[in-house]
Amino acid sequence: MEHEFSFVGKPVANVQLLGHVTGETEFVDDIVFPGMLWIKAVRSPVPRGRIKRIDTSKAERLPGVVKIVTARDVPNNYHVNMAVLGIGPPDEPVLPDKEVNYKGEAICLVVARDEEIAAKAARLVEVELEELPPVLDMEEALRPDAPVIKSWGVNAHIFGSGLDGATPKGGQGRPYFLVKRGGVEAAFARADYVVEGSYLVPPIEHAPIEPHICVVKPEPGGRLTIYTATQAPYFVRDNVAAILNIPPSRIRVVSPAVGGGFGGKVDPEFEMQVAVAAMAVGRPVKWRWTREEEFTVSTVRPAVKIEFKDALTKDGLIIGRRARLLHDSGAYTRTSPYGVIKAVFNLSGPYYIPNVYYQGYCVYTNKQPSSAMRGYGVFEVSYAVELQMERDARKIGLDSLEFRFRNAYRNGQVSASGKMIDDAYAIETMREAAALASYPLSAHLLRMSSSG
């Protein structure tokens, strides 16, 4: 039943617009406090190395330097990221105490009167590193002879044992997430065609207008206020509480207008460090990432490689699919197991494939950590699925849309994860797109429906 709405469905102007164009909107960069200090990081020049010695003496002597913050200043350096996700293991330190695992990883923080002094002092900190062989390639990382960069002995996340935020604790565990349905072997045995493909999406930067920026202000009574450009204030609060060992309710997180996020401001990737610095010096401290840090240190969309093998009939149906997905988590876990699970659930696309066997690996390499970006998990899957669909259609000799119509899922069918489909609109959506683009469709496609 259609209702007449007063406001829903109306093209109301964005209430933020006027403030943005007049410069009235307040961003974190506009927030300053008397006596506020600034941070610059000393960053690893190598993708993997053991920390032998950190000499801060020269830097400390520079006038205007207040403190050099290292791992020793962090009350609880390793913690499970984002309590609500419950994803472990806690493999990422706030500041590294033993080794660095990607080029650009912050080793220690200089807190100084202004950014210039902090930057100058950061160059005076001497870090002695013993370089270790890095792992950069995902396939190589999974080989038994690869350098092992994770304490549990394999460069992949272990799914099914309770650390992936999804499956029950105490399970067997395997280095990939598995979705299987029907009988994929039998489907391939009776296939008229088998089509394979391998697709790669590389790491992509969110590139928001506003780089990461955060100011932490200690308050009376052991409380603190965190002003930060985040997409998830409660993630920030929980993580900072965990690493400072204080109750979350003592922390107030304020996120004024954020200058673009696209997923790059979901992970609390630097607020913890600013909070440690502010607590260590007892003064407000601000950290403003440069565009270079945004590109080289902040999270990126993960590189994802997807291999498909489809079993097709000459009627143009996909009766089986095998998939192997490799997701480049970079050096640390962050949200990657979540991204992998989401990706694997969606490897059938908007199509009905009765027999599937999907494996998704969350692979660790010595690169900046990846995490959420617009379309997380599914962006890469949609890319690979739609290139594979094109390959399949050409193999059978069917028109691109005709092939997709024949395989589109309908209400009443089940998804790869066994969920009953009740909101299918692929057929209707494709038909409208064809009409919009004057793409010729055969008469029988015009009569199809997601409910029939």
Add this chain to the structure above:
Amino acid sequence: MAKLRGRGVAAINYPTGMNLGGDPSQTVIVAQPDGRFIVNVASIEMGQGLRTVLAQIAAEAIGARLEDVEVRFGDTESAPHDTGTFASRTTHRMGNAVVAASQEIRRTLLDIASRMLEVRPEDLEIREGRVYVKGVPDRSVSVKEVVNQAQFNYNTPVVGKGHYVKPKSPVDPETGEADPHSTMAHGCTIVDVEVDTETGVVRVLNVYSVYEVGRAVNPRLVEGQVVGGIVMGMGAALTETVYPKYPLIEKQAASFRDYVLPSAGDVPKISYKLIESPTPTGPFGAKGVGEMVVNSIAPAIVNAVYDAIGVQITELPITPEKVLKALEQRRSGQA
């Protein structure tokens, strides 16, 4: 040398909300003595228009005037828990919480107004900031007056609280059986490209997109997402990566000099259409829109280039260098 044209298709679906659920959103709406409603959320305004959309939802559900609703966001001190603004979840998850909170406000308003007007609450209706006796247009009282009376004469706080969560789905570790999402939105993009065989440059000429969104609470803001998604998808398809030699870390991009984004001059001719198909799980039927609009673009562009040159390039971005190599491959008969 020639300019080859091609057309490509991509059909997609995208789940609304955090995968597997378990991602609560809460809100508290507090009426002020001046008759305005403050909607407190820890969600984030980052350009997408959350303040506008949630105000539309609250005004609709309360029966208030839109200008009397103000959304305050991003503060853990004033707003109860919210998981975060990501996973295309805010309009759906927080929108549902705002509807629930608005209904509590509405019940309180009707209760107080029924005492003021001496009629039963079910005989009242709220429209555009006034409470009317149904069928008696000249017997009404303004929402502002009701809020004021509630606080000063009827000893009643006009506060609404709302909560929404899709309970976390268990996952069978052996089969992956699970209930991952509340609802799926759908999209289909058709793209026309022109490939310059001399330079390898791909130009996107036309983008035709259709998205099935449940309900477009604000079609203007959805348009912003659609157009932004097209441009972001073009960048992913044609130019963007921080590791041009992936997986090697040499030549890592460090500035917009090394990392080229599409600009205004690259924006193609865009036609789009929204299909509305209200989901019973969402506020007024809305599904999540913000992310899926980027997902259909890159595969449609790459498929269009496949159509134009007869070679399928499989690794993004499809730079002029890769296009020229693919053309060379075709000429030498390897493709």
